[in-house]
Amino acid sequence: MSKKESIVDIPTVNKIARLSRLNIPEASKQNLTNDLNNILGFVAQLDEVNTSDVKPLASVTGHKLPLRSDKVTDGNIEDLVLKNAPESSGGFFVVPKVIE
Amino acid sequence: MNESINLKPGQINGETGIWEMVIGLEIHAQISSKSKLFSGASASFGAEANSNVSLVDAAMPGMLPVINEFCVEQAVKTGLALNAKINNVSIFDRKNYFYADLPQGYQISQFTKPIVGEGEIIIDLDDGLQTTIGIERLHLEQDAGKSLHDQHPSKSYIDLNRTGVALMEIVSKPDIRSPQEAGAYVKKIRSILRYVGACDGNMEEGSLRADCNVSVRKSGEEFGTRCEIKNLNSVRFIIQAIQSEAERQVEILEEGGKINQETRLFDTSTGETRSMRSKEDAHDYRYFPDPDLLPLEFSDSWVQKIRETLPELPDLLKKRLVTDFGITPYDASILVEEKDYVDFYQKAANGKDGKLTANWMITELFGALKKENISLSDSPVSPENLGQLIALISDGTISGKIAKDVFAEMMISKKSPSDIVKEKGLEQVSDDTEILKLIDKVISENEDKVKDYLGGKDRLFGFFVGQVMKISQGKANPSIVNKLLKEKLK
Secondary structure (H helix, E strand, O other): OOOOOOOOOHHHHHHHHHHOOOOOOHHHHHHHHHHHHHHHHHHHHHHHOOOOOOOOOOOOOOOOOOEEOOOOOEOOOHHHHHOOOOOEEOOEEEEEOOOO | OOOOOOOOOOEEEEOOEEEEEEEEEEEEEEOOOOEOOOOOEEOOOOOOOOOOOOOOOOOOOOOOOOEEHHHHHHHHHHHHHOOOOEOOEEOOEEEEOOOOOOOOOEEEEOOOOOOEOOEEEEEEOOOOOEEEEEEEEEEEEEOOOEEEOOOOOOEEEEEOOOOOOEEEEEEEOOOEOOHHHHHHHHHHHHHHHHHHOOOOOOOOOOOEEEEEEEEEEEOOOOOOOOEEEEEEOOHHHHHHHHHHHHHHHHHHHHOOOOOOOOEEEEEOOOOEEEEOOOOOOOOOOOOEEOOOOOOEEOOHHHHHHHHHOOOOOHHHHHHHHHHHHOOOHHHHHHHOOOHHHHHHHHHHHOOOOHHHHHHHHHHHHHHHHHHHOOOHHHOOOOHHHHHHHHHHHHOOOOOHHHHHHHHHHHHHHOOOHHHHHHHHOOOOEOOHHHHHHHHHHHHHHOHHHHHHHHOOOHHHHHHHHHHHHHHOOOOEOHHHHHHHHHHHOO
C-alpha cells in the first residue's frame, strides 16, 4: 500500500465534503484523511492482480437486469409524497428560493 | 476590414480576419413512453403538481429502480436510425449534484458505456446542399423535476412530475460549422425521432431541448475554448443563440482576452447569452456505476427484431420521391420533414403530375394552413381533393388561375374541386368559336386601340388578352386566347 499512501490530502477532503454538502469539523479532518488513505490503500492491493483477461463482473448470482413493461402502475399519491416535506402548498414542495 | 468580402454562413468577419464557428449539440429527447424510465408513474405532461410521482421518483429510502423495456427499445431504434453502433452491454452511472428538484441527489445516466455509440446523419441545407454530421453517442438518462421561481418572493415551488421521465441524450461530434447547420441538424434529428416514434419532438412542451457547445477559431487552427449554452427549446433560438455567442467570443479574443469555459443561458428578450453564475465545482459530478442497476444487456437477435420494425426513413424516402414522382430534391426534403406530409403527398400525387402536386401542396396548401394556423392533419382540403384539383388543372378543365379560386373555396367549404367547378360553372373555355366570339366583342369595343396596335404599339397586346380574360370571367384558356388574338390582329 506504500505507493498509494497519500492520494487524499486535507484540501481533497474539503472538496469532497463541500460537494457532498457535509460539514466536517476541523478537528476530524486529519483522521478522516488518514482513514480514506487507508481504505484506498487497501483496495489498491487489487492492482497487483493481473486482470487483463478478466471480464468485468457485475453480479455473482448471474442475474440479468430485469425489465418491466411500459405501464402506468404508480402515482396519484401526492399526500404520501409530500408527507415529510417541511413545507408544501397547492401540491408543490416549497423550499427556500434557489435562484437569485 | 474588407466590406465587400462574401462571408459563408457561420463565418464572422472580425478586425483581425475571418473566424469560423465550431459547434456541437447535445439534444435531450423525451421518450414517448407512458411511464417513467425507472418507475411506474405516468410520464404525461401537464398533470396536477406531484401527482405523477411514485416513491421511487421521490427518492424515498429503500426504493429500487426497475428499467422500462419500451424506453430501451426506443433508444436502440433511434440508434439504428442514426446509423450508429449499438452496444449490447451498457452501464448506468450516477451523476451526482444537488438541486432542489433532484430528490435523489443524483441523476441516473450513462457515462462510460452508453447504449448507443458512434453514428452519422445527413442534413439538408437551404441551398439544396447536404452535409454529414457525426454522432458521438446516445445514452439513456432521467429527467429532473421542475422548479417554479415566480410563485413566491422568497420561496421556490417544486413539482416532481417530470422527475425520472426517460430522456435520450444525443451528442453530436463538433462537426457543425454554422447556426444554419445547427438548425438543420436539430430539424433532422427531430424528424428521425418522429418517424421512429421514439419522441414526439414537441419543442414547446420541452420534449426536445438542446444544449449548444460553441467555440470560434481562425480557419485551419485548433479548436478554441468552448462555452455551453443550456436548454434551448426552438430552432430559431438555437440559431440566434449560437450567432450571438460566437460574435461575443470573437470580440473578446480580438481584444486580446481569453474565453472562460462556462455554461451560459440564452436570454430570449435580449437575444444574447449570459453567464450562469455557477460554482467552481459545478462540473465535478463524481460519476460512478449505479449499484442498484445491473448492466443493461441484450442480444444481437433482439436488436435485429427492432431493426425490422424501423419505418422507411427520411433520407431513403426522399430519394424515392425524387425518382417516383420527378420532384426536386429540395421539394422532397420539405415533404419528408414530417411523416404526415409524405403520407398526404403520396395520396394526393397518386397517378397525378407529381411536380405540380408538390408545388401546390408546398406553396398553396402549406401557405393557407399556416395563415389559418391549422395543422395538416386538420386540413379542410383532403389529399384526394388536392389530387383531384391537380387532375383538373392537368387535363385543362380549369386554368391555374381559376384553380386558385377553387382552392380558396375548398379551404372554406371542404367541397371537392369538381363539385365547386360544376356549381360555379368554372370550366375553362378552350373552344375556338367560343373564344373567337369574345375576341370579336373586345375588338369591336376597342377599335381605336386596335388601330394603335396595328400602327405599332405592340404593348397593347397584353391589354386585349386581359380584356378577353375579363369578359370570360377568367375561364378562357389563356394560351388559346393568345393564339387566336395573334391571328386576328395580324
